Amino acid sequence: MPETSVANTLRRPRALRKPATAAPARAAPAPDSDAKIDTSYLESLLGYNARRAALAVIGVFLQRMAPFGLRPVDFSVLTLIAHNPGITSRQLCAALDILPPNLVGMIKSLDKRGLIERRPHPTDRRAQGLHLSPGGKKLQKEAQATATKLERDVANRLSDEELERLKELLQRVYSR
Amino acid sequence: MPETSVANTLRRPRALRKPATAAPARAAPAPDSDAKIDTSYLESLLGYNARRAALAVIGVFLQRMAPFGLRPVDFSVLTLIAHNPGITSRQLCAALDILPPNLVGMIKSLDKRGLIERRPHPTDRRAQGLHLSPGGKKLQKEAQATATKLERDVANRLSDEELERLKELLQRVYSR
DNA sequence: TATTGTTATACTCTATAACTATA
DNA sequence: TATAGTTATAGAGTATAACAATA
Numbered sequence: 001m002p003e004t005s006v007a008n009t010l011r012r013p014r015a016l017r018k019p020a021t022a023a024p025a026r027a028a029p030a031p032d033s034d035a036k037i038d039t040s041y042l043e044s045l046l047g048y049n050a051r052r053a054a055l056a057v058i059g060v061f062l063q064r065m066a067p068f069g070l071r072p073v074d075f076s077v078l079t080l081i082a083h084n085p086g087i088t089s090r091q092l093c094a095a096l097d098i099l100p101p102n103l104v105g106m107i108k109s110l111d112k113r114g115l116i117e118r119r120p121h122p123t124d125r126r127a128q129g130l131h132l133s134p135g136g137k138k139l140q141k142e143a144q145a146t147a148t149k150l151e152r153d154v155a156n157r158l159s160d161e162e163l164e165r166l167k168e169l170l171q172r173v174y175s176r
Numbered sequence: 177m178p179e180t181s182v183a184n185t186l187r188r189p190r191a192l193r194k195p196a197t198a199a200p201a202r203a204a205p206a207p208d209s210d211a212k213i214d215t216s217y218l219e220s221l222l223g224y225n226a227r228r229a230a231l232a233v234i235g236v237f238l239q240r241m242a243p244f245g246l247r248p249v250d251f252s253v254l255t256l257i258a259h260n261p262g263i264t265s266r267q268l269c270a271a272l273d274i275l276p277p278n279l280v281g282m283i284k285s286l287d288k289r290g291l292i293e294r295r296p297h298p299t300d301r302r303a304q305g306l307h308l309s310p311g312g313k314k315l316q317k318e319a320q321a322t323a324t325k326l327e328r329d330v331a332n333r334l335s336d337e338e339l340e341r342l343k344e345l346l347q348r349v350y351s352r
Numbered sequence: 353t354a355t356t357g358t359t360a361t362a363c364t365c366t367a368t369a370a371c372t373a374t375a
Numbered sequence: 376t377a378t379a380g381t382t383a384t385a386g387a388g389t390a391t392a393a394c395a396a397t398a
Contacts, residue, residue: 037256037260037263037267037270037271038256038259038260039256039259039271040259041255041259041320042252042255042256043347044343045323045327046229046233046327046330046331046339046342046343047230047233047234047237047248047330048252049343049346049347049350050226050229050230050233050346051230051234052346052350053222053226053230053346053347053349053350054223054226054227054229054230055350056349056350057222057223057226057349058223058227061223072223076218076224079217079218080213080214080215080218083214083215083216083217084213084214087213088356088357089356089357090355090356090357091213094213095213095215098389099389099390099391100356100357100358101357101358101359101360101361101389101390101391102388102389102390103357104357104358104359107357121356124355124356124397124398125356125396125397125398126355126356126357126396126397126398127355127356127357127397128356128357144217147221151221151222154222154223154349155222155348155349157348157349157351158345158348158349162345163222165341165345166222166342166345166346166349167220167222167225169334169338169341169342169345170225170226170228170229170342171219171225171229172331172333172334173229173232173233173330173331173333173334173342174225174228174229174231174232175333264379264380265379265380266378266379266380274366275366275367275368276379276380276381277366277367277368277369277380277381277382277383277384278365278366278367279380280380280381280382283380297379300374300375300378300379301373301374301375301379302372302373302374302375302378302379302380303374303378303379303380304379304380
């Protein structure tokens with residue numbers, strides 16, 4: 001048994017995966033995959049609901065950030081650099097719970113795109129301070145505005161108060 | 177740009193990954209990865225909070241389900257079969273948003289462990305009805321009890337009413 | 353001796369194409 | 376022609392070990 005597997009229960013919104021082959025002229029009615037399956041127990045579990053909600057938000061996020069060429073993790077990295085100029089790779093890893101070897105490629109990619117600059121660290125010659133380039137600042141600003149707007153759109157069935165309440169309850173679940 | 181990447185922003189709880197090499201005798205204070213990094217903006221985003229909460233719950237889930245040899249997806253499959261005897265693979269895929277090729281191995285594994293039985297479908301000879309074996313029923317029952325208890329433990333900072341409220345708010349986010 | 357950034361690498365998860373046997 | 380279950384395979388995400396330079 002792999003101890004290292006979170007696995008699904010739920011995945012990316014179907015809409016983002018397959019363009020849904022138009023109207024399927026339904027030839028074989030047979031078992032009917034759309035039949036009434038009882039999922040009520042799973043729907044009573046917090047983890048199930050939290051994961052579905054997270055994937056719903058991420059799905060919209062993927063769509064709206066596509067024009068910027070940013071995945072959620074890229075946005076997180078750019079945003080942390082924007083709010084913490086001179087941050088090191090190690091600090092990014094700690095804040096985002098990313099393993100160092102897996103961050104290397106992302107930083108390299110953002111650097112190649114000219115969005116960030118790697119400067120020598122003022123006090124530690126092993127490390128390098130990360131900064132946004134002018135273009136990176138512009139992109140991050142637009143992306144952050146998009147994320148902020150997305151926030152309201154994706155929770156359009158919730159009032160402002162309910163959205164704040166939801167985030168507060170979520171924080172009480174994961175804050176140790 | 178891969179259109180098919182949800183990516184992290186957050187990952188599995190650190191506790192489940194590395195036993196944290198005891199007390200690190202801190203030799204190089206240098207940049208100090210534990211420094212005060214401003215993550216306030218990310219923490220204001222619904223998706224970030226939902227994902228962190230989901231991962232926190234899943235982390236506890238992984239620990240407590242390990243004795244049963246069940247990942248979240250395995251538990252979901254067993255539970256849906258338990259509550260929907262005779263369900264087909266296709267129906268499982270639709271309910272859990274799993275792609276058929278990726279379900280094959282899971283079903284095969286659960287079958288090999290003697291937890292489920294694949295019987296010929298009553299009306300469609302292409303399909304097979306899935307059922308729990310006696311051992312499967314016992315395991316699923318114990319696992320479900322564990323999941324139900326876990327529910328209260330992981331949200332121990334929330335009252336019963338707050339937990340119900342949280343799940344209701346989450347459902348209003350992802351229900352279309 | 354410990355840490356930063358890095359390479360190489362392996363394993364898991366997710367996705368697409370294509371096959372067979374039925375419908 | 377379309378669907379159920381399946382195989383093979385490719386790609387993205389996540390994990391560990393180990394190295395050179397520096398602390």
